Amino acid sequence: MDMHFDQHISRQFNEDLESLKTEMLEMGGLVARQVADAVDALANADSELAEKVLQVEEEIDRCEMELDEHATLIIAKRQPAASDLRMVMSVIRIARDLERMGDEASKIAKMAIALTDEGTAPRGYTEIRHIANAVRKMMNDALDAYTRFDVESALKTLAEDEQVDMDYRSAIRELVTYMMEDPRSISRVMNVLWTLRSLERIGDHAKNICEQVVYLVKGADIRHGNKKNLR
Amino acid sequence: MSTMTLNAGPAAAVGDSTAEQNLVNTKADIKTVGSPFCDDAKLRMRNVNVFYGETQAIHDVSLDIGRNQVVAMIGPSGCGKSTFLRCLNRMNDTIEGCRVEGELSLDGDPIYGAKVDVVPLRARVGMVFQKPNPFPKSIYDNVAYGPKIHGIASRRAELDEIVENSLRRAGLWNEVKDRLDKPGTGLSGGQQQRLCIARAIAVSPEVILMDEPCSALDPIATARIEELIDELRENYTIAIVTHSMQQAARVSQRTAYFHLGKLVEVNDTETVFTNPEHELTEAYITGRFG
Numbered sequence: 142m143d144m145h146f147d148q149h150i151s152r153q154f155n156e157d158l159e160s161l162k163t164e165m166l167e168m169g170g171l172v173a174r175q176v177a178d179a180v181d182a183l184a185n186a187d188s189e190l191a192e193k194v195l196q197v198e199e200e201i202d203r204c205e206m207e208l209d210e211h212a213t214l215i216i217a218k219r220q221p222a223a224s225d226l227r228m229v230m231s232v233i234r235i236a237r238d239l240e241r242m243g244d245e246a247s248k249i250a251k252m253a254i255a256l257t258d259e260g261t262a263p264r265g266y267t268e269i270r271h272i273a274n275a276v277r278k279m280m281n282d283a284l285d286a287y288t289r290f291d292v293e294s295a296l297k298t299l300a301e302d303e304q305v306d307m308d309y310r311s312a313i314r315e316l317v318t319y320m321m322e323d324p325r326s327i328s329r330v331m332n333v334l335w336t337l338r339s340l341e342r343i344g345d346h347a348k349n350i351c352e353q354v355v356y357l358v359k360g361a362d363i364r365h366g367n368k369k370n371l372r
Numbered sequence: 373m374s375t376m377t378l379n380a381g382p383a384a385a386v387g388d389s390t391a392e393q394n395l396v397n398t399k400a401d402i403k404t405v406g407s408p409f410c411d412d413a414k415l416r417m418r419n420v421n422v423f424y425g426e427t428q429a430i431h432d433v434s435l436d437i438g439r440n441q442v443v444a445m446i447g448p449s450g451c452g453k454s455t456f457l458r459c460l461n462r463m464n465d466t467i468e469g470c471r472v473e474g475e476l477s478l479d480g481d482p483i484y485g486a487k488v489d490v491v492p493l494r495a496r497v498g499m500v501f502q503k504p505n506p507f508p509k510s511i512y513d514n515v516a517y518g519p520k521i522h523g524i525a526s527r528r529a530e531l532d533e534i535v536e537n538s539l540r541r542a543g544l545w546n547e548v549k550d551r552l553d554k555p556g557t558g559l560s561g562g563q564q565q566r567l568c569i570a571r572a573i574a575v576s577p578e579v580i581l582m583d584e585p586c587s588a589l590d591p592i593a594t595a596r597i598e599e600l601i602d603e604l605r606e607n608y609t610i611a612i613v614t615h616s617m618q619q620a621a622r623v624s625q626r627t628a629y630f631h632l633g634k635l636v637e638v639n640d641t642e643t644v645f646t647n648p649e650h651e652l653t654e655a656y657i658t659g660r661f662g
């Protein structure tokens with residue numbers, strides 16, 4: 142079924158739904174920027190950029206609360222049904238994922254500050270860069286799929302999470318081996334580990350966004366591996 | 373992939389959009405989607421066509437109404453939902469020039485046919501209308517009237533019991549028990565409607581048809597009636613026509629969407645309101661066109 146959110150008898154309803162979606166995508170853009178900045182701050186030992194990420198975090202929290210409030214108002218005023226209802230529900234869910242992605246970006250920024258303070262570049266940066274590129278792509282593709290109501294692309298992006306999880310696990314194994322060989326590096330490598338963990342979580346949230354694209358367009362709840370719900 | 377049209381300028385307002393054009397183009401050939409049939413059908417309708425003179429109001433509608441189930445019928449004005457409802461106890465017989473074709477049965481007994489007596493039929497299939505229409509009699513007599521003329525009860529004690537039970541089931545007893553001899557027309561709108569429901573259930577019907585029973589009521593009276601519908605479902609099968617989508621969503625287990633005399637979709641109410649199958653249903657329940 143084609144998705145049309147601009148054809149209600151009430152033009153105000155069209156505008157409400159449109160601005161809800163726009164706000165959510167703006168928040169998505171902001172969070173994507175945060176993740177990119179946090180990773181750059183870490184890679185370039187740029188603690189100034191990391192500080193900026195920590196400041197913008199508050200703005201993201203505010204976005205989440207605003208989106209929730211607008212979605213609540215739409216439910217109260219319009220009692221949306223069918224695709225309209227799914228649109229509102231998906232925005233509420235995605236806003237929460239985005240906010241958590243923002244939290245992870247802040248954690249990475251904190252690691253960046255800690256690692257910069259310690260000076261020398263430790264092991265694991267290659268893995269960070271590799272996984273960061275993968276989850277940033279996932280995140281952008283997920284939001285893009287939402288913008289275009291593109292289920293196919295959402296499912297493709299969703300599947301990429303498996304590779305990220307595998308890369309994450311093999312990076313962890315490697316870093317654990319490294320720590321065993323050189324216990325003096327443990328505190329530094331732990332920061333790298335936490336960063337990888339945050340990136341992996343961001344990938345999970347991107348996957349959740351993809352699932353909401355499927356829910357919005359197809360009305361099927363495929364969370365927690367329930368792909369069979371997709372007719 | 374789905375197409376997206378979000379940047380709605382004034383030019384994209386309802387009348388000239390391609391999506392609506394597509395909908396109009398599909399109207400000519402509507403086949404019912406969803407699950408119109410059920411295993412334990414109380415009412416069975418097959419290939420029903422209704423004509424008002426030359427005009428066809430219902431086109432080839434087939435639908436089951438399950439036992440102890442509430443089926444909501446929704447659709448824009450003039451879509452035929454009330455006409456269809458009125459076929460179920462032959463209320464359309466009173467309209468001159470109205471002709472009903474197809475098979476309609478209640479527990480296997482034909483509803484139409486030369487041999488069928490409509491009086492007992494209407495005792496089995498009761499009806500509640502849009503506007504409360506109590507008789508200009510006392511509250512007691514409003515409820516006792518049906519059992520009396522149908523010969524269900526004649527002794528005063530029996531009648532008393534039926535009146536009290538019916539008023540209790542309609543959730544009205546406590547409000548009227550001290551003034552049963554006062555005229556039914558003196559009650560508030562919501563109370564009058566519950567009186568009409570008490571009157572309908574006094575003759576122990578099997579099915580209750582409701583034609584927009586709450587459209588003349590305030591939200592509190594409406595909530596009472598909706599609560600009542602849910603309770604009545606234990607003992608009766610209910611078909612309700614409503615213009616309130618939220619009401620259909622709240623009270624029914626299955627929802628049937630009518631459009632231009634055709635049955636477009638029948639599905640579980642949950643499905644209809646979260647993920648309808650037919651794009652006409654989607655357009656109607658989301659207020660995309662009237």
